[in-house]
Amino acid sequence: MIRRQLLGILLTSALIMVLMIPQSIANEKLVEPDGSVGGVFVKTIDGKNIMSYPISDSLKQFQEKKSKMAELHFQYKQGLVQKEEYLSKLKDLGASEDIIKAVSAALPFRNPSIKLNNIQPLASEQNVIIPFWQMIQDNSYYCGPATAAEIIRAKTFTSYSQSDLATPLHCTTQGTPWYDGVEGSGYPMEDTLNSYCNTNNYIPYGTTVTASGFQEKVIWDIDNNYGTAGDAYEVSGSNHLVGHPTNRTIYHWFAIYGYQNSGTDILYKDSVAGCSDISWSGNVPASSSMNYTTLAGIVNGRGIIW
Template sequence: MAPNPDRSTLVAPDKGTDSDPHLALPQWAVEGEATKFAAAVGRVHGTRIGKLPTVVDPGSQPPAAHSMAGKQQDQITSYYCGPAAVSEALAHLGISASQSTVATQLRTTGDGTAWSGVNANVSTAKTGYPVPDVLNYHLRNSSLRYYPVGYGSATSTVIANFKTRAVADISAADPVIGDAWETSSSAYHLVGHPRDRTIFHWYTMFGYSSSGSSITYEDSAHSSQVSWGSGVPEYSTLAATKLATINAGRGYVW
């Protein structure tokens, strides 16, 4: 399976179909994501899931709003939104890795960076999801782990879970990476993105407000290498409902 393109010269596909295989995660990754999500629910909502305590210390619950300092990077080629988003995320985590270095690790090609179906060029566990694999490679000496969350449409449950995951990660100073799928028929678009074409685009989320109802993100398409980049702000805020819908068909990495 070829990587998902993030360039703007494609014929728009049917938004309701997804040619990406959404590879099944290994069991250890399924269990790891489930454990991380249960902890997020317990922390954000104080709700029992699995073996978590019924309540959490109110003092440990995230604030209603939180934002890290922005780390936006202009992507250095028209198809480097994936490397830029990963490099930005790592910068939030105190790790320096250039877009060029990360692009090699992600196996980014002229068609962009894959959501799934491509093993990352790293020496640690490979799941077929290059973005979380590369993040985890750089975090191999840390307890933090990233996992992909893929879905076909933004149901109310998907949106609620997206908000929970985003609040849990961002309040802990851990950015979240989205993989937008925008077409001419999409209900919502990232700020400044053209509405007359198909765009697959990685971007980094680093802030939230109203307990996750609004999410702030940085956009590497603010770049002279992108034909329409002059109209894209470095930083924008959108409703979580809109971002969850924009990511539908691909997903996000948290």
């Protein structure tokens, strides 16, 4: 009788432990390959696990407002909105005087199909942040610090070491996380760029990225003289940045500094070029251009800090 009771107790205890294990696992934070934590799985697209990350109500409101500004700006660039109406709507959206001053200098795209006196326009529509220096990442996992250093230097003309920037970026041997929720907004690249560029303009766009949303936001950034931090999520067998081996999955930060052909092609710097710690760095150019649709697909699953 006693043996039966002991056996019953043991079986009950074992059952409780089995039931408790999944719960304990569920409570653990999933650490992703780039060091991101706090994400919730949403779906799989093109071989990528699309995660959703927390965002505050205030940041969500700012995202919506800034996205409307970028969309309006792109409409103006296409000649769909007159300048007076464009500037008036920007004011209604709460754009700062600095932003209005910057974008008021922007001109609509020229239509290459239009000829004046039978003369084709001399140049494609483009805008590039000048100067914008490519910086070789100091080691195999410092693409985040190198990207931040490039963007900060172009905006402030102040150089910071990659090791100094690695701290606020929460960079580890896994790399710089898209989101880790440790402090500030929870997005280390956003917080670092805002802090070192002395602004509050930078916010995340992701993790589901559309081609049109990506294009509008990059053009808005460049026309406002802000570099954009792209976070590539390259899946084996799919599109990769120029020179990256396509037979492996890579997480990689890179800096966007311009566009050409009326925003069809996006210009970016790649800190892998020249990095002796990366065996395939010799195949990677310091500067490249890529169609906006392709590049939007590459950052889909992570996104951009713009």
